[in-house]
Amino acid sequence: DGEPQGTAGQPMLNVFQRESVTNVCCVVTRYFGGVLLGAGGLTRAYTKGAKDALDAVGISTMSLWTLWDVPCTYPLFERVKLEITACGGVVRDTAYGADIRLRAAFPAGGAEQFVPRLTELSAGGLAMEAAGEEFLPGPRESANGT
Template sequence: MKSIKTITTHTLIIKKSEFITTLIPCNDLDEADDLIKDFAKTDATHNCVAYIIGPHEKANDDGEPSGTAGLPMLNVLKRQGLSNIIAIVTRYFGGIKLGAGGLTRAYTNAVAEALKEAEIVEKELVKKYRLDIDYHYAKKVDYLIKARGYTLLDTTYDTQVHYTLFLPDEGFLDELKDLTNNTFTFENCGMDYMSVK
């Protein structure tokens, strides 16, 4: 699956109107509305939205003439073969009307130009684990996680060290058994998308 690595913004000025595109990676449909609220500008004339998250698609013109904003934005994402991405184009009206064709071109170009700035990455669905390790073994485990190039999401400390990480190779759990004399515990925390290196 192709998506973007990080949040990317790009600004385009067309006939004095400012089109600010924000591209956001998003793997969870339940988070989409909150992300849109967080990044939409309340003082703007329009905040048009398009997203593809898994099998779900959405296009919203936010007050622009029907079909001139959200759908053209969605079409750019589809043509690029992207998924798990939200595009918000915030428009500050500059006083010159663009007409339906001009708006469609403006929103299409706004997303297309922002995608040129974005880092496109391949992502795959990988299992997430929480590992609970005694402090005695923490340095060796830290080293192993770094040496394997695994993506560490979180580390917390209390009576033990708790690692949350993507684990593309479950053979790592067998290595940890040997390393810790089988004193560690682990829990599968579901799956999520991660960038393929």
């Protein structure tokens, strides 16, 4: 529609390249400006939109996590969930029956740290079973270094 070429896509891409961010999609919707802003104004508007979006969501790195089925009794349920979290894991699913079975995901080293805690909590009565691996995002980090 007569807008200057190279004022939106490339400046937005540069924001992500400077932060070494890959495999993302960013959409910036501009309601005002066009030729009234000029090429410099458009470039600044799109760059700021992309940077504001990145700062708002942060950056997360994908890594390989191990999945485990963790049996649990009802009295130990809340404590087991707390211990999973304390070891850097997350509860992905919970199945309720006569007892509870949690599907937990742990980053590298987290499962090894959790095993003795589960043994201690259950007095050796519970043992978790390997259930595979999955690529998952790690904790979010601020894009602006804070």
